[in-house]
Amino acid sequence: MKILLWRGLINKSWEHCSVDERDSGFKIASEIVGNYEGETYMVNYLINTDNQWDIQDFEIRCDIQGEIKRFYGQKNGLDWLINGQIEPCFAGFNYIDISITPLTNTLPIKRLALNVNESKDINVIYIDILNGSIKPVRERYTKISKDHYRYENLESTFASAILIDRNGIVKTYPGHFELVA
Template sequence: MIRSIVWTSERIPSTEYAVLDEDLNGFTLRGVVICSPSDGPMRIDYHVLLNPRWETTSVSVTTTNSEGVRDFIIVPDASHNWHVNGQEIPAYRGCIDIDLGFSPVTNTLPIRRLGLKVGHSADVEAAWLQYPGFAFVRLPQRYTHLSEQTYIYESQNGGFRAQLDIDEHGLVETYEGIWRTAAIS
């Protein structure tokens, strides 16, 4: 294990435990979110596999609430065609990164993959699993590296903007106005 972290949300009552691991095949991000959106308590388990270049190779998300259990198996192929539970999602074609809307954990992917120098920006398009609702949307994003451990994240064509403070592994410690670190090791 490289790092474990606990986040709390300032928007929706939630706590998340996440782990970043590395092995010969690349990296793994896995975690569990316990949250209470307006429609009642929910547990979200996720597992994201990445190759050594920080490109998404597979994602599994399981939600559990009073309505039951929902599983999402999200797999991009080598040509960046994405499939969710076996069905291709044409809107995701060409995306490299997954963005799990219920967690700051997937901001690590483009931060690590892009390796931006301070003062530089890059645009990416992410395969976004929205939260709440769990709809599948293509999301244009921009990352700007402000200082050694600070980025500006923008999405929705500049309609959303937040400062991200990261650790030495690229994990978000503070996501302005939304998440903050409660514990890290």
């Protein structure tokens, strides 16, 4: 089991995350506490992947000042059941992006296994925890060097360089997250 600790810079958060390797894949469990627009929040999430880091299911529980929100997703062939219903707009998606954690940037980096100067556009289920929304988004990852990637949200103008550690874990997401331990 690998234990990770990230500091969130924008939302003044701390994330304690465990990645447990199993025969069938990886079980990722995390707890995030932080402050968003003056309100304290706590988020717990669980993600199960196969051995190639392909997400099989996820569960997210968010408490913002006592208001509870839940998101649950399960892959069913090419379809996704989101909160118990098939959502056709996510058909064929392999990735999720949870807005308040760099862990969901780590997953495509590990799964894509890009070569230097190679790019890949992907479709993600984007989960904006603090605003309570879930939608399809197109993203691009480009491997710039052995330990640097460029992340781009193709739905907006947002782009950022991401530094990874020797295990492919996001180490620095400038202005957003820093791996502390």
